[in-house]
Amino acid sequence: MNEVKIKSNNLNVFYGDKQALFDVNLDLNEKEVTALIGPSGCGKSTFIRCINRMNDVIDICKVTGNIEIDGVEINDENLDVVSLRERVGMVFQKPNPFPKSIYDNISYGPKIHGKGETKSELDEIVERSLKKAALWEEVKDRLDEPGTGLSGGQQQRLCIARAISVNPEVILMDEPCSALDPIATAKIEELIDELKKTYTIVIVTHSMAQAVRVSQKTGFFHLGKLIEVGKTEKIFKNPDNKMTQDYITGRFG
């Protein structure tokens, strides 16, 4: 098993009076895919939003407990959130490219993070990122066309390319395939397989089959609690917890 990259200790999240996460202790391994599953509202998205402090943008949100990346506490007030988000990229449920050209979608991040000084450096980053996101061949001749003109699946790969353009260490994916057709989904899954060689990936998914296919580790959340976490194969063949079993076999409710 790979080394632990991200560690959460007694993580609690509150939205105003409502507690969304309860004492979550979860280790995520480096260069591995961890899938988070659970019914809507169980806290899995809240959890991944803690990893790049996306919850900071919600005024009423309060986080207690720790999250460490490479042993460094990220909830530290003095931590530079912008550089944290450079290290921890995110891809959302609905593809959300900027209303700009394909090229600008990719080059924007490196530019603001001061990673591409010259045009040729940026060209190189754009090409490399699009290649890594398995999109280069499809768009190389129309880089100046708007990103929003691509198909849904292509847009999502563009967003992945945008996330990796700043060379992050972690990629968070919040239901990245839920708006995509099976072929586009297959391409993203194939891509995840490739990306895990370089990045630590956390994916929230409602598709059990997808969790089994892409991840090595799976965590099951319910009502804000991490109920069970373990090797994906074990979770889907023979989970320890009855609640996990009831959820993955469709007996919930």
Add this chain to the structure above:
Amino acid sequence: MSNEHTVKSYEEELQFLVDSVIKMGSLTESQMVDSMDAIIKVDKDSIDKIIKSDDEINKFRSKIDTQIMTLLVKRAPMAIDLRETISSLKISQDLERIGDLSKSNAKKVKPLPLDLPEELLSNLKRLGELVIKQLNDVLDSYVNKNYDKAKEVWKKDEQVDDLTYIAMESVIDFLSKDKKNLDFSTHLIFATKNLERAGDHITNIAESICYLIKGEYLKGSRPKGKVIQE
């Protein structure tokens, strides 16, 4: 099984699959009882009926295969449901093989003389009774999802091995007394071996049931009794 599925028809399909395996098991058991009876009583009239009942068992096997394919494609079962589906596949395969062995034994009745010595049949009868009991117990453990009982059956196959050895020896003994007995003695040896093989399939079923219940295979190798060198 725990709570019911949210999708009722899924629940019904799984239950229907389990019911099919139980029915197939019960047919296999009756067929084995009949074929043992036919040998012990040298009842040549019942042979055809036993052979026919094997067709019935085979039909169940194809039906179960279809049900499993449908479940896999429709429901993509997980965890306990996946194990239930996969064990049904394995158990039905073993039951079908047991059916073939009982059919094969029924066919062996035809060349047997009506005046077989009692001591020759008594050991075979004991073996047959034990194998039937094993089959009954293993099916019972499947119906009641009883792990301990399935494991008990698995362990008890050692006794099947021992009785096979004894039954074989008595046939060989009988044969060595008079070479004229060669023809039907060979049939009795095969019948004995078939019962021993049926016993092995029963232990496979016990293993499948243990895996179904606990999600892990029985550890270590099964205790083995005396065996005749092949």
